[in-house]
Amino acid sequence: MSQAASAPAARATVGDSEFDRDTAVARRAPGVYDIDLSAGWTIFGAVNGGYLLAVLGRALGDALPHPDPFTISAHYLTASRPGPAVVRTEEIRTGRTLSTGQASLFQYDDEGREVERIRVLASYGDLAALPDDVRTTAEPPVLPPMAQCFGPEDGPAPDDSVSAIAERLMLKLDPATLGWALGAPSGKGEMRAWFGLADGRDADPLSLLLAVDALPPTAFELGLQGWVPTVELTVHVRCRPAPGPLRVSITTRNLAGGFLEEDAEVWDSADRLVAQSRQLARVRLG
Template identity: 45%
Template sequence: MIGFGAATAVEPAGEGRYGAVLDAGYLIGDALNGGYLMAVLGRAAVAASPHAHPVSTAVNFHRVAVPGPAEVIVEPRKEGRTAATARVTLVQDGRPAADALITTATLDTTAEPAWSGAEPTGLPPLEECTAARPPSGSSGFADQVDMRFDPATMGWLDGRPSGRPEVRAWFRLRDGHPPDAYVLALAVDALPPVVLNLGARGWAPTVELTWHMRAVPAPGRLALHGSGRVLTGGWFDEDVEVWDSTGRLVAQSRQLARAPRAPRAAERL
């Protein structure tokens, strides 16, 4: 298993172009996790920018990305003293797999919030949470992350969904990579789909995801709070807040996704 830094690395390949080798360790089923892809896109955006952090990312996922070689194309749109914006495209087999508009800036690591809402409640202490590990011998996304879930939001695993579109968990990487901008990109798309607690089941492909980096995270575990607002016509939204070990909000996201099917009444009996 290679480390997260190496798995998300990009290499210059000509003006505005970067090469990457997408790592199979971030597969969920047959598709690479969207947060992992956003981390790769973010690294390319920062590499082409005078600024250090991807503070705003809006990405559309066009098709499944798979392990292996890929190209990242960075097309600058605006470069200023405090921020720069670029269109960043992930290409595999000559076709775009994801397009993102990424704004980079350099965050002040010493800045204190002028105002911040209260940290969400509901995530129990780590020792009261449920670890989730893949079956012995398997590989994939769950092998890369150490997540401890709030048991109150995991009833869907036992066929007892809570009826509330919520999932909460503690998060860190198993390889010890400290939380940074690219780990935040992974974290905002790490939770199981919140609609599983509404009785849906199966793959829920993300169509569009926007996330904001609000601060440089402190060392330690991250707290993930996921919720949804509307499930209708086979579409749902999911909001995720990421809080660091000091209790600071460090990332926010919202995604629009296709809902997996809900079981028929006969299947629930």
């Protein structure tokens, strides 16, 4: 075997990875950005909500004077599709430690009219400037070692038309939350996994917006199937993650009227709670 063939693939870095390229926005005018939404982050043909949130988060990071998302709330109005899109941002208020803005992503219908896909309101600050004082009762999720967990590559050959995003993630699911894949869902509404990007890029505040919405839906462990579209998603970014894989834990306590909540926690390799989120999603019953 040649030296070139045996050499390990170089790890991608923050700023130079597929995630960075596919969330990059081009400023057309102040507050107006163009992007071509990648088909690589889709599930059932629709663009993943966490990827979309990262796109709008990147645009707001350019438009606002502070660098990091502290809290970002999104309402998903219509399903986004791969292809051209426009992001429009507005600065609402800027203070010494926080700036607040809003952004909307638009695509075009068959007649060339703009259709709003997603609208967000966010506050940005500087995570590096926060004090180190932490007082918490939260504890990181207990997962088996990564070698004892399972990813999409451990099952049947993946169908790219169903979930292209799976190829771009390093996802190793806790076997205790995999009953749905074996035809025996637990009914507990829990999902836990080791998480990273497949090209080895370390996590940063922007990729945390993807991490909270990248695991299979908890609805699967409740015995439900099919697409679970997000209605609203709020993410709190608490600190910059340390290098290494993340641990993501998601729980659902209440499914009623065809809607459920998903509460997510993201922990880094230093056992710090780096992000939290709650989303409301629709499910198909019957």
